[in-house]
Amino acid sequence: MLGDRQAQYQLYKLYSKAMYNVSFRVTQNEQEAEDVLQESFLSAFKNIHSYKGTAAFGSWLKRITLNNAINLVKKRRLDFESVEDYGAYDERFDHEETDDRDFDVNQVKKAIELLPDGYRLVLTLYLIEGYDHKEIAEILNITESTSKSQFNRSKKKLREILKEEFQHAG
Amino acid sequence: MQDKLEDFIKENKEQFDTEVPRAEVWNKIQKGLDNSDNTSSSSTHWFWKVAVAVLLIAVAYLGSEKYFGADVNKESTAMEEFKELEIFYTQMISDKKTKLSEEVEAGEYFSFLEADIQSLDQNYEELKTTFENGQETPQLKSALVHLLKQKLYLIEKQLEILEETKSETSEGVSSL
Structure with a gap:
């Protein structure tokens, strides 16, 4: 024992x-x-x-x-349903983002914490926990395409937060 | 598609693990494990403890029959009381057994319980025959009631264990 x-x-x-x-x-x-x-x-x-x-x-x-x-x-x-209520993600607007700045771990971490629950979850499951969209779909009981579209939306939102919160920093 | 933000997070993901849990968490886990160890060890041995205790009591009463003189004045009272108690406990046992049958269809610990109950029933029938054939003493009446109580206790304990198992499995681990 x-x-x-x-x-x-x-x-x-x-x-x-x-x-x-x-x-x-x-x-x-x-x-x-x-x-x-x-x-x-x-x-x-x-x-x-x-x-x-x-x-x-x-x-x-x-x-x-x-x-x-x-x-x-x-x-x-x-409430994952509320995250899905935004409607189908339009891939035509999914253009490559150009980041002309260097990132800071603390700033990115704080920005992630400011994301809505559903966005934060999909983004961290993919980028930090290392799951693919198929696994995320299984974990969150959503479809794989929902996971992909939520991930793209969450990245977009994260960039907005970084710009708004830390535009004068670093 | 190159994404600088995405790459930055992926490449530095270890640095996002900055939070540290308090030391108390391990103490709570340890306490939970200790409780669990005690519960599981008692749940595997209590059947035997009860069975042995009941057997000893039954043997003691059967063996001591010859030392108890049948008190004629008390015989009819003991028989009446016994009949009332037997109806009462038999009804309770029947209700609990129905509940248990609803909880479990088949299982190894259920058949284990059945074996213990059969052993109790056998002791009970032997004592009851003695009791009804001229040994209507308060002592034998108490022994019979005690056996009925033990049977009830066994079934109630099994129901408790089933409820505990049910609440543990609903924690979500089984789905992983």
Whole structure:
């Protein structure tokens, strides 16, 4: 039993920071992110027998954390339908953006935090968590084309925020 | 298509992990795991503890029959009380068993429970035969009621475990 606990603590030390950040990016709330972290590690340790070893442990844990965080936020405020209500994305307006400035991690991070829930989620799942649109569609229970169009809209919105909030900086 | 912003985020994604959880989180996880360990170990052993306890009680009462003189004045009262209690507990057991059957169609721990109940029923029938054939003592009546209570307890405990399992599976991990 003691050996189990030590092994569990090693896994916690290895993955807790990354999982906490995954959770925080979804919930945008420290307390909720901690609750999700606690719930996710407990679920993972209690259900370790259902880990089939087909994916890395970190990937398996990340899916548990993401699902818990998304479920929590969905219950409270997130409404994906409202994100889809903007209508079909018109690809004709999807032209290449030219960025004539250098970016700063802190500024981009703050700008991401200012994105609406649905936009922030799709953008971070794709660019930071590293999922493709097929996986995002599965995680968020939306279509792949919705994931792609939301991603394009969220990038556009992110640029607007960066321009408005940090145009005089750096 | 080259996208400078997209590339910047992808290339620096590790730097976006700036938040650090508080140390209390691990303590809470550890506490949760300790509780879980206690629950699972008790849930696997309590069947045996109850079964052994019941068996000892039954054997003790059966073995001590010869030492209890049948008190004629108390016989009819004990029999009446027993009949009332038997109806009461049998009804409760029947209700709980129906509820349990609705929760579980088939399962290994259900058949395990059935085996324990069969063992209790066997003890119960032996005691009841003794009780009705001239040994209508308050002690035997108590032993019979105790066995009915144990049977009820076994079913109630199983229902509790099923409810716990149900709430755990609804946490969403099973869908992963």
